[in-house]
Amino acid sequence: MPVLVMKFGGTSVATLDRIRRAAKRVGVEVAKGYDVIVIVSAMSGKTNELVGWVNETSPLYDAREYDAVVSSGENVTAGLMALTLQEMDVPARSWQGWQVPVKTTSAHSQARIEEIPTDNITAKFGEGMKVAVVAGFQGVSPEGRITTLGRGGSDTTAVAFAAAFGAERCDIYTDVDGVYTTDPRVEAKARKLDRIAFEEMLELASLGAKVLQTRSVELAMRYKVKLRVLSSFEEQSDEAGTLVCDEEEIMESNVVAGVAFSRDEAKMTLVSVADRPGIAASIFTALSEGGVNVDMIVQNISEEGRTDMTWSCPTDQVMRAQKAVEAAKENGVINYQEVIADTDVAKVSVVGIGMRSHTGVAAKMFQVMSAEGINIKVITTSEIKISVLIDRKYMELAVQALHDAFDLDKAA
Ligand code: ASP
Numbered sequence: 001m002p003v004l005v006m007k008f009g010g011t012s013v014a015t016l017d018r019i020r021r022a023a024k025r026v027g028v029e030v031a032k033g034y035d036v037i038v039i040v041s042a043m044s045g046k047t048n049e050l051v052g053w054v055n056e057t058s059p060l061y062d063a064r065e066y067d068a069v070v071s072s073g074e075n076v077t078a079g080l081m082a083l084t085l086q087e088m089d090v091p092a093r094s095w096q097g098w099q100v101p102v103k104t105t106s107a108h109s110q111a112r113i114e115e116i117p118t119d120n121i122t123a124k125f126g127e128g129m130k131v132a133v134v135a136g137f138q139g140v141s142p143e144g145r146i147t148t149l150g151r152g153g154s155d156t157t158a159v160a161f162a163a164a165f166g167a168e169r170c171d172i173y174t175d176v177d178g179v180y181t182t183d184p185r186v187e188a189k190a191r192k193l194d195r196i197a198f199e200e201m202l203e204l205a206s207l208g209a210k211v212l213q214t215r216s217v218e219l220a221m222r223y224k225v226k227l228r229v230l231s232s233f234e235e236q237s238d239e240a241g242t243l244v245c246d247e248e249e250i251m252e253s254n255v256v257a258g259v260a261f262s263r264d265e266a267k268m269t270l271v272s273v274a275d276r277p278g279i280a281a282s283i284f285t286a287l288s289e290g291g292v293n294v295d296m297i298v299q300n301i302s303e304e305g306r307t308d309m310t311w312s313c314p315t316d317q318v319m320r321a322q323k324a325v326e327a328a329k330e331n332g333v334i335n336y337q338e339v340i341a342d343t344d345v346a347k348v349s350v351v352g353i354g355m356r357s358h359t360g361v362a363a364k365m366f367q368v369m370s371a372e373g374i375n376i377k378v379i380t381t382s383e384i385k386i387s388v389l390i391d392r393k394y395m396e397l398a399v400q401a402l403h404d405a406f407d408l409d410k411a412a
């Protein structure tokens with residue numbers, strides 16, 4: 001039997017009623033002759049609640065216990081989905097990550113999947129089971145502890161199962177009907193894309209578009225998993241949603257495919273560090289060892305042998321970053337006057353594979369910022385994206401202005 005992976009996000013399993021709707025969608029695919037692997041998220045809001053409980057109990061928590069708590073939301077929905085399917089006379093059972101087992105690294109709260117043996121589930125399909133409902137987001141470490149894959153990790157679970165089982169497709173059911181040129185809540189003229197290239201999706205996801213976890217797109221690209229994003233709230237045809245696919249499968253596309261943004265950025269500056277060889281190495285080694293994900297970096301002009309070093313990182317890592325540089329200062333590894341954290345910034349980016357062959361995208365982006373009177377604090381670029389850090393209060397304005405300027409409301 002061909003295998004299909006169907007993943008339901010938090011809003012698609014938010015209530016018993018929605019679980020029933022999702023189960024009906026699964027029933028439709030079973031009727032077509034598929035063996036289905038369903039991956040479920042926790043009910044929407046549940047993971048946030050669990051994370052909140054952990055933080056309140058222990059701000060600098062033991063990540064192994066964080067995982068023990070935070071993985072539990074998916075256990076509930078997996079069991080409920082299996083029960084709902086059984087009520088519809090569809091032979092189904094649930095699997096927690098460790099039961100499959102989804103083997104991961106021991107990097108708690110950010111674990112990576114290393115291997116998914118297929119024999120257990122395949123044997124059950126052989127015995128007439130039609131649906132394996134798997135709790136997303138979780139796995140088991142070599143030490144036998146429960147791990148989680150980072151926020152949004154159920155997407156990665158889904159793609160990894162699709163790759164392991166050679167699934168015909170991996171359908172990601174969510175609360176939007178596809179991938180948009182930008183978030184429609186910020187720009188009403190945002191347009192749904194029928195197709196988007198893996199690389200563009202990868203950039204958009206890593207830049208803050210929350211529709212797919214970055215890692216899931218990386219995996220899909222590596223294993224050529226046909227990935228489809230679609231809504232669980234609408235009747236669906238086989239052509240619905242957005243297909244994330246190889247560049248070659250897309251005929252026409254705009255130079256810029258989309259505008260992404262991220263509110264959860266902080267800008268940090270070390271004031272007056274010695275401008276000498278090795279200083280960047282010392283600072284960023286300290287940050288990396290402190291578990292800080294540094295994104296953008298600028299080194300300011302040096303005066304009298306001193307310089308300022310600025311970087312951006314997620315807002316919730318500011319405390320870690322502060323601790324890391326303070327410790328490095330105490331140990332005499334670096335020396336600085338003070339460390340400043342600006343948590344009122346946002347990152348706005350434009351992304352498109354068309355940038356490889358078209359010039360002028362950066363110039364146009366900066367002109368748009370200038371025309372709106374928005375000051376740019378930090379800039380970074382790659383082959384297919386340009387990002388700027390700006391004051392958070394201008395984020396929506398910047399997204400709308402860029403969407404307009406690059407004509408993203410019109411198809412290519
Ligand atoms: N429930 C987890 C989260 O919210 C994983 C997921 O839904 O993908 O991050």
Ligand code: MG
Pocket residue numbers: 009152155210211212213
């Ligand atoms: Mg998600």
